[in-house]
Amino acid sequence: MVRTKEYLVSHGIRPSQQRMAVMSFLLNHPIHPTVDQIYSALCDSMPTLSRTTVYNTLKLLVERGAVASLGIDRTSERFDGDTSLHAHFMCEQCGVIEDIRLEGTGECLRTMGPKGEIRSIQLLYKGLCPQCKQTEALQNNN
Amino acid sequence: MVRTKEYLVSHGIRPSQQRMAVMSFLLNHPIHPTVDQIYSALCDSMPTLSRTTVYNTLKLLVERGAVASLGIDRTSERFDGDTSLHAHFMCEQCGVIEDIRLEGTGECLRTMGPKGEIRSIQLLYKGLCPQCKQTEALQNNN
DNA sequence: TTATAAATTTGTAATTGTTGCAAATTTAGA
DNA sequence: TCTAAATTTGCAACAATTACAAATTTATAA
DSSP, rough: OOOHHHHHHTTOOOHHHHHHHHHHHHHHHOEEEEEEHHHHHHTTOOOOOOOHHHHHHHHHHHHTTTEEOOOOOSSSSSSEEEEOEEEEETTTTTOOOEEEOOOOOHHHHHHHSOSSSEEEEEEEEEEEOOOHHHHHHHHHOO | OOOOOOHHHHTTTTOOOHHHHHHHHHOOOOOOOHHHHHHHHHHOOOOTOOOHHHHHHHHHHHTTTTEEEESSSSSSSSEEEEOOSSSEEETTTTTTTTEETTTTTTHHHTTHHHSSSSEEEEEEEEEEEEHHHHHHHHHHHH
């Protein structure tokens, strides 16, 4: 259980109710949610919460490096409370997004990078997850 | 100079005027353009060209693997006529997108990938290009 | 504590990239 | 040349995101 308040403060972000709620959700739900998923999840316990606030908050969190923004889904921005260097896989069939640990290879990604100042690295895989791949194979055989 | 017509046919795409124009532009302008950049560039020589056709064509080209879609820019989809495995760097200041060759490391990216079927791999870097980094440094010193 | 300023949140309106759709046009095959 | 299929087109609709200004909350200083 990560201490959300301390986490925000350590990133220079004042821990308001709303920011705590958004950040806490991301830290405790590693599902790479969209704005709407976050908003919908928090609505019940925070009836006055505005969608705009979720947008504003996420923008701030990303700017300050407390949250990562994923470019894996063109329809909606995805967010990740885990800012450590790891890859992502998205199934084009069912839409699930999963983490891929990089072990030692992560450092290699930094060294092979561009000249200039690197602020973020994303390694994205798209394709079919094992389940969907199997389903597809079955459909083609019958 | 790549033979656009043969390239399209080899990907199972009938080479219409419009498709040729879009594909040819991508092959000859490695600038990772947006839909609008492509549309604007082709408008003069094809006055009847529709923006929707550019969208339709790019969708088809990506589906057939003739063109790569880049997730590096959230505001507009970017396209790349070079579908070989290489990384991209985008400067957050000036917006320029440049290619990064992966040499031998490319294969490594495949092996470390997820279970299931991999259909595309993207390695994206964001940050400041050398020029913008220098400009920023100068501003901070004065 | 109280007054004042600054920061944050909120709701609505506007914007923008993209898609849906049906008519018009072009192309291929008989 | 005729007919069907594929492609293109323009416009309307959509959905994610941003702009903005008012309302609210929080911090600071008197």
